[in-house]
Amino acid sequence: MSARSELLKKLRENVHRPLTKKEIFEKFEISQEQEKIFSDLLNDLIESGKIFKNSKGLYGVPEKFNLIGGRIEKIASGNAFLIPDDPAKEDIYISSANINGAMHNDKVFVRPVPSDRGKSQAGEVAEIIERVNTEIVGNLEKYKNYGFLIPDNKRICSDIFIPPEALNEAQNGQKVVAEITRWPAKNRNPEGEITEILGDKDDAGVDIEAIIRQLNLPGEFPDKVLKEIANIPDQINEKSVTEDDEREDLRELKLVTIDGADAKDLDDAVSLEKLSENNYRLGVHIADVSHYVTEASPLDQEAYARATSIYLVDRVIPMLPQKLSNGLCSLNPQVDRLTMSVFIEYNLIGQDEIEIIDHKITKSVINSNHRLTYDQVQNILESKESAERKEYSDFVEELEMMNELRRRLRKNRFEEGSMDFNFTEVKVELDDSGNPINLKKRSHREAEQLIEEFMIAANRIVAAEMAWREMPFIYRVHEEPDLDRMKQFNEFIHNFDYRLKGIKNGVHPRALQAILEDVRGSKEEKIIETVMLRSLKKAVYSEKNIGHFGLGISHYSHFTSPIRRYPDLIAHRIIKETITAGYLSEERQDELENQIPKIADHCSLQERRAMDAERDSVDLKKIEFMEDQIGEEFEGIISGITGFGMFVELENTVEGLVHIKNLRDDYYHYDEEKYHLIGERTKKIYRIGDQVRIKIAKVNRDERKLDFELLEKID
Known part of the structure; x- marks a missing residue:
């Protein structure tokens, strides 16, 4: 057990009152030489919300002070919810009167208070641990000699007061960036100073630039990252591949990449071999990004800060520089690429059943036969006469076998309890000047489902393997919904003559999936799906393996997109270390137990911010598309x-x-x-x-x- 875990365990179980730092040193027999290291550990635990230090300098775990740590999620009304750090805890409702100056996404401690408006749990912000919104983007409304910044992010419900000396020549109606100089308090707006003028709010390109600035991310990579990238060879070193006894050579294996037509960062390739009449071996081959992005390097630190690639309507803000994301790591066809491969052997029983016979995770090197788009694969599967079927005749048999495996995996998954939302996605088509010219619906057909099912299958195997080995790991988790929210949802669907079964003792995802199937094609389908989704918790990253409610899966991780998601990169590192040695040293396990909670929290936050930005960019262009109509x-x-x-x-x-x-x-x-x-x-x-x-x-x-x-x- 790591020092971090041991300290928290003892503070929870063996300490019955808050302690001073000196008392902690004495109780845990910390030597004078270790005091500096232990002090740093205490400070880190305070910053991460695992330990609370009160105004008298006394330390303890938050629950001993009747506090719950987490992040604030504000809603447009000004009220909010606490999303607890512990995904097993219920969300806590916080009225605007009890927000006490906290802003959207801030990390806080909340103290429970008597509930109101029928909420099972309510709270008030007791302390703000970490401020996230240090810069705010919005429109300036200027008065005589002062102004107010109206935030673009509607979850930041307070306008920012800009005093005369902080206007810095900004004019009324301009899109600006302001740094917060005084945080909000009860009945007092935050104050700020304008640090950058993006342009007039109606100028071309300013709207998307404002969304980018909301993320507080640099557009360009720092010089130290570019210097590190320059030292990475453009091609794979054949000698290093052949000398690596742990890397399996799969360059003769038939495999293919399948993605959207616009995709350039190709994380995954797939293969399928027929071993016997009913036995098939699926291969999911994922770019070995960790081979190039080494731990604690400048490139790794930058990837951690970004945590995810962001796909705006007119551009991509990548997690990794283009040399890796679109080049050396992207599984482009007809070139050698380093990968991590997950092989899963299936037995196909009867007409619909399927069972896993065996699996293997290995380092590998591949050479993809083809780069296919979803449209091309769909045409091959749908039409015997399609041009694509003739062009890629060498892979038609494999694609048809893959489609049958997809069908069985999908059927089996939904029978186990996975939920299948049917929301329509839209692609905004732009002209060369960035103006929206068309809104095109995206369909989720067999081709898209095929890759989705194979990636889910690989993610399950990886998570189950690491849980079985009892290694520190980063999981993708989705907690069961709060019972009160499910009761409210059930009351809502009563108006449409639907009933949620088994709600008294908690809800199984199969019951919610049954509702989704019942409403499919009805007039009320979208609103019921929307309200259901809002009634569920959000999936997050965690060091705790509590399963994934929405997928109906007991073990789940993100492993299949290391080019664009930092948690996947961390998963790769841990897996490679584990399968290479068969175990992790006690020292390495302690190190990971200390690192992963912080990484999980940071990546969950960055994911939410990225999703907000992506949605905002689409919504903005949809509105712009309607201006001429x-x-x-x-x-x-x-x-x-x-x-x-x-x-x-x-x-x-x-x-x-x-x-x-x-x-x-x-x-x-x-x-x-x-x-x-x-x-x-x-x-x-x-x-x-x-x-x-x-x-x-x-x-x-x-x-x-x-x-x-x-x-x-x-x-």
Whole structure:
């Protein structure tokens, strides 16, 4: 057990009051020579929220002080939830009155308070451990000699006051970056100083640049990283490959990469061999990024800081420099590449059943036969006469076998309890100037499912292997939902005559999957899927293996995308060390036990920020796409009902609001229990799923909102 784990264990089990640092040294028999190391450990545990130090200088685990550590997730109303560091704990509701100056994503300690509004757990922020939002991006509203920055991130609910001396020549209506100089407190806005002017808010390119700046990431890699990259050879050293006895030579194995047409960072390749009548061996081959990104190097430190590649609507902000992400690590066809391979042997039983016979994880070197797109694979699977089928005739048999394996894996996964949401994704097509010219729906067909199932299969094997070996590891976990949220969800779907089974003692993912299957194709499908998703917890990274609720899987990790996700890179390092020696030394295990909780928390935070940025960039271009269509008429479906109006989603997935004050044929009232609007005189009812015809009335790019005018209900 590491010193970190041992200290926390003893503080929880053997200490019944807060201690001074001197008392901790005495109790744990820390020598004078070790005091500096132990002090650094205590400070690290305080910064990570594992230990609390009160105003009197006394130390203890948070629960002894009746505190829970985690990160703040604000919602548009100004209220918030605490997402606990321990994924097994329930989220805690925090009213705006109890937020006490904390901002979105800040790391805090929360003290439970009497619940209100029917919440099972409520709390107030007792202490802020780490401030995340040191810089804020938004529009400047300038008054006589001062201003307010209106944040682009709507989860930062307070405007930033800019005093006269901090305006730095910024003008009204400009998009600016401000550094926080005074944090918010009760009844007091945060204050800031403008450090950069991005341009007029309506200038071309400023909107996306603002989203990038919200992430507080540099656009370019530091010189020390570029210097390290320059020393990496452009080609694989054949001698080092042949001399590596632990690396399996798979260059004669038939395999293929399958990805989107625009993808350049190809993490994975797949192979499938028929061993006998019913036995098949799946190979999932993942870029061996850890071979090039060595621990604690400048390149590794930069990859950790970024934690993930970010895919905005018009560009990619990569985790790794292009020489690696699009070059030496990308599994391009007809070139040798270093990989980590997971082989899984399956027995196909009867028409639908499948079982795992054996598995192996190994270092390898491959040479991919082809680089195929999802569209090409789909055409091969769908049409015997397709041009792609002729062009890639050497791989058609393998693709057809892969499709059958996909079908069985997918069927088996959903029978075990995986949930299958059916949200429509949209690709925004841009012209050369970055203007949106089309919104194209993305489908999730057999080709996409094939890679999805194979990656899930590999991630499961890796996580189960490391859990069995009892090695420190970084897992991808998804905790069971809070029972109260499930009860609220069940009450919501009662309005549509659906029932959630087995809710008294907790909910199994199969019960939620049953609802998803029941609503498929119905008018209320999207709203029920959306509310269900919001009722679930978010998947995170953790050193604790508590399983993945949404996938219905007891062991799960992220292993298959090390080019673009730092947790996958960490997983590779640990696996390589383990399979090379068969075990990890006690010293290395202690080191990893100390590192992984911090890495997991940081990567979870960066993932959330990246997802927000990606979503914001798409939403922004969708709104911009509609600006030229003011006055145009469209058909849509009512996707949400509130007390102030109804949301309507168009065929192109753009959503807008018909405000209740603009329903002029009657006075309409919101029925909270039935989730519909009803006319006072006409008794006309608008429900979720109803088809309507609307006209685009107003487009507000700053607020990213559309206002619709209702023309008629389509019966």
